[in-house]
Amino acid sequence: MTVAVYLPFEDKTQWWVEMLQELMPGWDIAALEGITNPDDVTYAVVWRPRTGDLAKFSNLKAIVSIGAGIDHVLNDEKLPQGVPIIRTVGDDLTQRMREYVALHVLRHHRDMPRQLQAQAERDWHAIVVPVAPNRTVGVMGLGNLGAAAAQTLSMLGFCTRGWSKSPKSIDGVETFTGPEQMDAFLDGCEILVNLLPLTGQTTGILNAELFGKLAEGACVINCARGPHLVDEDLLAALESGQIKQATLDVFHQEPLPTDHPFWTTPGITVTPHVASQIDAATGGRIIAANLKTFEETGSCADLADASRGY
Numbered sequence: 330m331t332v333a334v335y336l337p338f339e340d341k342t343q344w345w346v347e348m349l350q351e352l353m354p355g356w357d358i359a360a361l362e363g364i365t366n367p368d369d370v371t372y373a374v375v376w377r378p379r380t381g382d383l384a385k386f387s388n389l390k391a392i393v394s395i396g397a398g399i400d401h402v403l404n405d406e407k408l409p410q411g412v413p414i415i416r417t418v419g420d421d422l423t424q425r426m427r428e429y430v431a432l433h434v435l436r437h438h439r440d441m442p443r444q445l446q447a448q449a450e451r452d453w454h455a456i457v458v459p460v461a462p463n464r465t466v467g468v469m470g471l472g473n474l475g476a477a478a479a480q481t482l483s484m485l486g487f488c489t490r491g492w493s494k495s496p497k498s499i500d501g502v503e504t505f506t507g508p509e510q511m512d513a514f515l516d517g518c519e520i521l522v523n524l525l526p527l528t529g530q531t532t533g534i535l536n537a538e539l540f541g542k543l544a545e546g547a548c549v550i551n552c553a554r555g556p557h558l559v560d561e562d563l564l565a566a567l568e569s570g571q572i573k574q575a576t577l578d579v580f581h582q583e584p585l586p587t588d589h590p591f592w593t594t595p596g597i598t599v600t601p602h603v604a605s606q607i608d609a610a611t612g613g614r615i616i617a618a619n620l621k622t623f624e625e626t627g628s629c630a631d632l633a634d635a636s637r638g639y
Contacts, residue, residue: 330624331369333386335361336376336395341609345374345395348613353620372620377401383409391415391623393616396607397422397474399633400527400554414633415619421611423477429552429604430468430478430522431485433576437520437548438464438487442574442596461486465544467518469534470525470553471497471504472639474605478524490514515542520550526639527554537562546573552604555580560591567596578604 332349336342342360350358357369361382364370370386376395383392384407391413394402399414436442440456447454458464464487468479471493483489483501491497492505492514505514515521521543525531535551535558543549549572551558560581566572576598577591583602591597615631622629633639 330371331357331359331364332372332374332620333359333361333364333370334374335378335382344609345613348609349374349617352613352617356620374616375402378405380405381407383407383412391620393417393619394633395612395616397472397605398526398554399635399639403635403638413623413628414635415616415623415629416631416633416639417607417612417615417619418473418631419611419615422605422607423473426474426524426552426605427477427481429578430524430550431481433550433598434466434482434487434520434522435485436598437550437574437576438466442598462488464488464520465490465518466520466522467492467514468502468522468524469493469514470523471499472524472526475522475524478522482522490518512542515539517544518547519544520548522550523553523557525553525557526637527556528638532556533559535559535563537566540566540571543571545571547571548573549575550578551575552578555583564590564594567594572596574598576600578602 334342334346346358346360367385368388371388371390373383373386373389374393374395383405389409389412392402393415395417397416397418399416402414439458444456466482466487467490468475469492471479471491476499479489479491479499479502489502490505491499491502492511496506497504523535540562563572563575574596578600579602585591585599591599619629619631
């Protein structure tokens with residue numbers, strides 16, 4: 330079996346090729362750019378493939394997304410139809426997201442940006458905040474990562490809510506379902522975490538209308554996908570004071586252009602898509618196991634549903 334590997338960065342592609350080859354002796358692992366006979370390729374392991382990359386391979390059995398989301402694969406307008414897509418998820422990725430969400434919710438809860446500003450101004454400024462049970466935090470998206478994040482916030486003592494397309498039950502989390510319960514979920518929410526999958530229905534969901542339904546001076550954390558956010562609406566909400574602070578890990582264009590206003594807008598924290606960053610050692614083990622299982626059985630536990638977009 331030949332596996333083609335592609336990431337936008339050549340050095341990272343080679344890292345993944347070497348790791349997968351070590352984990353999958355007897356398989357032929359190669360960078361997509363180095364494939365000389367496309368008909369030999371039976372699997373593709375990719376992150377943000379370019380349009381037409383995967384159409385070169387007429388014998389694909391499955392496509393592996395290097396990450397939990399598959400939107401970057403579905404964006405390929407020439408994507409071969411009917412080829413199964415395998416997500417890459419696991420305990421390590423979930424743990425990373427728990428850590429990221431807890432870190433930034435606590436930063437906003439304890440108003441650390443203002444505290445750091447006070448330090449820079451040599452201002453002995455004691456900030457008094459409510460205890461966690463008196464702070465309402467909402468998590469949009471209750472899949473593997475969202476449910477884990479919500480559980481963690483509940484364990485920290487926050488008044489935790491969760492919203493999802495389909496009904497979910499999570500200990501310590503008040504759950505809301507569907508469009509008809511979205512307003513109730515947002516009402517009074519002081520810190521909002523977005524972990525929704527990116528679909529046609531969720532693109533642009535972080536917009537002026539939604540921000541207006543949060544508690545005044547709320548904080549927003551987007552660690553799902555850049556296109557969930559309407560950039561101009563966030564900037565306007567920050568200027569008006571409806572949104573106090575935001576942490577952004579994902580963007581419409583990555584890397585974030587150096588002239589983008591997010592870099593310099595007061596109240597915004599930018600991180601470079603690292604919330605649940607996958608590395609070749611961890612991800613390689615997950616992908617190798619999924620590919621071996623798929624080759625043997627024609628299926629695996631992490632198959633995505635392309636019709637739903639996740």
